[in-house]
Amino acid sequence: MPRDARTTRASLLRAGARLFAEQGIDAARTRDIVALAGQGNDSAITYHFGSRRGLLAAILGAGVARMEPARQAALETLDGADPHALVAAVVGPIADELRTEEGRHFLRIVAQVAGRSGVRGHTVPELIAGTAIARQLELLEKNLLGSLPEPVALERIAMMIAFLTAALADRAVQVTTGQAAPLLGHEEFRAELTAMLSAALTAPAANA
Numbered sequence: 001m002p003r004d005a006r007t008t009r010a011s012l013l014r015a016g017a018r019l020f021a022e023q024g025i026d027a028a029r030t031r032d033i034v035a036l037a038g039q040g041n042d043s044a045i046t047y048h049f050g051s052r053r054g055l056l057a058a059i060l061g062a063g064v065a066r067m068e069p070a071r072q073a074a075l076e077t078l079d080g081a082d083p084h085a086l087v088a089a090v091v092g093p094i095a096d097e098l099r100t101e102e103g104r105h106f107l108r109i110v111a112q113v114a115g116r117s118g119v120r121g122h123t124v125p126e127l128i129a130g131t132a133i134a135r136q137l138e139l140l141e142k143n144l145l146g147s148l149p150e151p152v153a154l155e156r157i158a159m160m161i162a163f164l165t166a167a168l169a170d171r172a173v174q175v176t177t178g179q180a181a182p183l184l185g186h187e188e189f190r191a192e193l194t195a196m197l198s199a200a201l202t203a204p205a206a207n208a
Contacts, residue, residue, distance in 0.1 A: 071132030
């Protein structure tokens with residue numbers, strides 16, 4: 001890809017991430033994304049990404065790719081791990097996205113698509129198929145099935161994803177806007193989030 005094309009593509013990714021995060025993946029206007037990227041032609045998104053949906057997929061894919069090395073490294077220690085260790089492995093890399101502006105935009109977008117994780121239907125979205133996060137979720141499900149009925153285990157993992165992404169998106173807004181100072185430092189926040197999710201996942205089934 002020519003250098004100018006790479007530069008344009010990168011500008012569209014940054015602009016799309018910002019506006020999808022701030023305005024919503026359905027509300028952000030294509031013309032505004034193109035303008036923010038410094039482009040004069042609304043067809044720039046179609047040329048580089050095929051469609052608006054392709055731009056969103058590229059933004060999400062970049063976030064997943066950033067986390068993949070840390071997730072792959074963690075997999076080596078997760079076979080037979082307890083739920084807390086599994087949750088910590090899931091939470092750590094995505095919580096660390098809070099450290100950069102690019103990551104914070106990513107988190108605010110992920111929260112908008114968290115309901116499409118496919119956990120309840122035992123399907124793996126194309127975005128994470130074959131990735132370490134997909135394997136981490138498989139290991140978590142396997143662990144929970146030792147003490148919970150399958151429907152309960154799957155529902156809890158789906159709720160964990162919803163809570164995790166919402167909490168991270170909320171903190172991303174706090175950090176970005178500065179309107180509310182975070183009560184906890186990053187490491188303590190990550191530890192508390194992990195502890196809460198672990199406790200929720202391992203609580204006795206309500207109908208046990």
